[in-house]
Amino acid sequence: MPPLLEVKNLQTHFITRSGVARAVDGVTFSLERGQTLGLVGESGSGKSVTCSSIVRLLPKGSGRIVGGEVLFEGRNLLDISENEMRRIRGSQISFVTQDPMTSLNPVYSIGNQMEEPLRYHQGMRNHGQLHAKVVEALTQVGIPSPERRVKDYPHQLSGGQRQRVVTAMAIECQPSLLIADEPTTALDVTVQIQILRLLKDVQKELNLGMILVTHDLSVIARTCDKVAVMYAGRIVEEGPIDEIFARPRHPYTRSLMRAIPQIGRKEDRLYSIPGQPPDVRRLPQGCPFAPRCPDVIDRCTHEAPTEQFFGSNHRARCLRAEEMGAS
Amino acid sequence: MTGYIVSRLIQTLVTIVGISVVVFFLARLSGDATALLIPPEATAEDREALKESLGLDDPLPVQYGIFVKGIITGDFGDSFRFGEPALDVFLDRFPNTLKLAAASAVVALLGGVSVGVLGAIRAGGFVDRLTTVIALLGQAIPSFLIGIMLILFFAVELRWLPTSGMAGPKTFIMPAIASAWYSMAALTRMTRSSMLDVMETDYIRLARLKGVPERAVIWKHAFRNALVPILSLFSLQIIFFVSGSVVIEQIFAWPGIGQLTIQAIFSRDYPLVQTIVFVTSTFLVLLNLGVDLLYAVIDPRIRLA
Ligand SMILES: Nc1ncnc2c1ncn2[C@@H]1O[C@H](COP(=O)(O)OP(=O)(O)OP(=O)(O)O)[C@@H](O)[C@H]1O
Ligand SMILES: [Mg+2]
Numbered sequence: 001m002p003p004l005l006e007v008k009n010l011q012t013h014f015i016t017r018s019g020v021a022r023a024v025d026g027v028t029f030s031l032e033r034g035q036t037l038g039l040v041g042e043s044g045s046g047k048s049v050t051c052s053s054i055v056r057l058l059p060k061g062s063g064r065i066v067g068g069e070v071l072f073e074g075r076n077l078l079d080i081s082e083n084e085m086r087r088i089r090g091s092q093i094s095f096v097t098q099d100p101m102t103s104l105n106p107v108y109s110i111g112n113q114m115e116e117p118l119r120y121h122q123g124m125r126n127h128g129q130l131h132a133k134v135v136e137a138l139t140q141v142g143i144p145s146p147e148r149r150v151k152d153y154p155h156q157l158s159g160g161q162r163q164r165v166v167t168a169m170a171i172e173c174q175p176s177l178l179i180a181d182e183p184t185t186a187l188d189v190t191v192q193i194q195i196l197r198l199l200k201d202v203q204k205e206l207n208l209g210m211i212l213v214t215h216d217l218s219v220i221a222r223t224c225d226k227v228a229v230m231y232a233g234r235i236v237e238e239g240p241i242d243e244i245f246a247r248p249r250h251p252y253t254r255s256l257m258r259a260i261p262q263i264g265r266k267e268d269r270l271y272s273i274p275g276q277p278p279d280v281r282r283l284p285q286g287c288p289f290a291p292r293c294p295d296v297i298d299r300c301t302h303e304a305p306t307e308q309f310f311g312s313n314h315r316a317r318c319l320r321a322e323e324m325g326a327s
Numbered sequence: 328m329t330g331y332i333v334s335r336l337i338q339t340l341v342t343i344v345g346i347s348v349v350v351f352f353l354a355r356l357s358g359d360a361t362a363l364l365i366p367p368e369a370t371a372e373d374r375e376a377l378k379e380s381l382g383l384d385d386p387l388p389v390q391y392g393i394f395v396k397g398i399i400t401g402d403f404g405d406s407f408r409f410g411e412p413a414l415d416v417f418l419d420r421f422p423n424t425l426k427l428a429a430a431s432a433v434v435a436l437l438g439g440v441s442v443g444v445l446g447a448i449r450a451g452g453f454v455d456r457l458t459t460v461i462a463l464l465g466q467a468i469p470s471f472l473i474g475i476m477l478i479l480f481f482a483v484e485l486r487w488l489p490t491s492g493m494a495g496p497k498t499f500i501m502p503a504i505a506s507a508w509y510s511m512a513a514l515t516r517m518t519r520s521s522m523l524d525v526m527e528t529d530y531i532r533l534a535r536l537k538g539v540p541e542r543a544v545i546w547k548h549a550f551r552n553a554l555v556p557i558l559s560l561f562s563l564q565i566i567f568f569v570s571g572s573v574v575i576e577q578i579f580a581w582p583g584i585g586q587l588t589i590q591a592i593f594s595r596d597y598p599l600v601q602t603i604v605f606v607t608s609t610f611l612v613l614l615n616l617g618v619d620l621l622y623a624v625i626d627p628r629i630r631l632a
Pocket of ligand 2: 049181
């Protein structure tokens with residue numbers, strides 16, 4: 001059986017006035033049912049564009065998928081018609097988006113919005129049936145007194161509750177893949193933990209494949225099976241999380257780890273990676289991380305690193321990956 | 328919801344009282360009515376007698392009291408010029424104006440909204456650019472010029488439509504388009520920008536991520552959110568359709584209140600002027616109230632506040 005999701009050499013570019021932005025530039029990874037993949041990287045590294053490309057919903061006009069394959073259960077989503085793609089969105093591949101305060105339509109009731117996936121994907125028309133399904137989904141995500149909430153409007157709910165609603169909406173049609181793009185960034189810290197736990201719970205319960213995008217490696221450590229680190233539109237390191245945390249092979253991954261705040265660590269200042277991520281419209285020759293890399297050598301500035309494999313599922317894109325593991 | 332309705336009702340009532348005061352005093356300020364009603368060689372006594380018979384010699388507050396009592400009982404006095412009850416004279420013409428206003432409003436709203444939405448979903452495309460130019464032109468050309476151009480082309484040149492008057496649906500076409508033109512251009516621009524704003528929002532993206540078909544994304548999710556600013560503009564324009572009809576009615580010889588108003592003002596026909604201005608304004612204020620209540624239906628944040 002083919003893996004749930006296999007992204008191969010995906011390339012998504014933005015044609016802008018100031019040049020072509022290679023937002024996603026040859027991304028490859030795969031995901032099985034029941035697995036959670038964490039996607040990390042600094043702002044602008046291409047995490048969201050990667051996720052949007054999987055369901056082909058890029059900002060209109062400028063964004064274009066220019067190469068690669070997105071194999072979902074063996075079928076290349078880049079080849080199917082827009083109508084077939086639409087039927088997959090929200091039924092087999094669902095999203096939990098970043099900001100629950102703005103993700104729900106303010107002029108329709110929770111019930112109305114939650115009925116949509118059922119109407120459009122399962123052709124359900126019967127009011128009683130729809131209502132029962134919606135209440136069931138709301139109960140599943142832990143919304144108290146769901147019977148009443150159905151009639152409420154988004155502005156009557158708290159941020160955490162809204163994110164639960166968005167999650168409920170995402171799992172109504174029993175998807176096999178759930179993509180959560182920074183699902184907790186806009187929420188209070190205590191609520192963040194609840195929502196992450198909720199996502200993890202539904203993921204287990206429905207045996208979903210999940211992609212969890214975050215800036216926060218500590219979140220990844222708690223929730224994911226494997227992690228892909230993105231830099232300037234590429235995956236620079238990928239592997240099972242215990243592997244990556246025990247033996248990070250890429251200096252960028254190591255820097256990200258140093259930047260995690262840890263209780264009891266002696267440093268008085270939080271480490272942050274010096275410099276700025278590169279402009280994806282003008283990528284340097286050689287390794288794009290070289291200008292900021294603490295372990296840079298001469299070769300890095302002119303020779304583009306290729307992927308090196310360590311075991312069957314740990315790979316890193318660094319000329320010095322071999323030595324890095326040893327230290 | 329009840330709070331919102333009650334406060335809007337009170338506002339409306341205050342506005343109507345305000346209108347009655349303004350209407351009453353404006354008519355009195357515009358000059359001496361008797362000057363036009365009797366021949367110049369009439370004596371001062373004749374004049375006084377006339378004033379008395381018209382109730383113009385009472386103190387102003389008393390006259391205002393009589394005016395208000397008349398409003399409540401539907402008696403606005405007799406028109407000086409026509410010698411009939413002013414309200415009857417007015418109501419004879421008002422429906423014609425309303426029919427034309429309604430026709431223009433429908434043209435402006437349907438035209439403006441459909442072209443605006445089309446422009447927004449094809450933003451930057453050929454249709455969008457074309458309509459933007461037309462909309463700009465629409466706002467730059469005065470409506471009487473549009474009216475005259477329509478007459479020249481469709482009535483005089485092609486002979487497809489009657490030049491003027493009101494008889495049957497065909498006669499509505501040109502005056503409705505001429506008076507809708509400006510508003511339609513403004514509505515097109517408003518619809519386009521309002522839709523573009525909404526199409527950028529997260530909830531539109533989530534609707535698409537849920538697999539909602541594009542047609543429903545546009546008309547269900549986006550349009551209803553874009554509607555409030557469109558309606559606010561439209562409710563201002565309703566006033567324009569009814570009261571701004573003076574010029575259009577003149578060009579197309581339309582038997583509405585436009586011509587009647589001009590005649591009434593020049594002949595200092597107080598009762599008729601008062602009736603026209605008061606009933607028309609009150610009608611518009613009530614229409615606005617209707618639109619405000621419509622906002623509450625459209626947007627739960629207003630309804631539930
Ligand atoms: N609409 C757009 N037009 C042009 N370029 C874009 C657009 N959206 C994204 N990009 C480019 O794609 C790159 C990657 O953006 P993306 O949103 O995927 O980053 P991200 O990793 O999700 O960052 P963040 O953590 O801030 O969400 C950006 O650096 C930008 O150059
Ligand atoms: Mg992002």
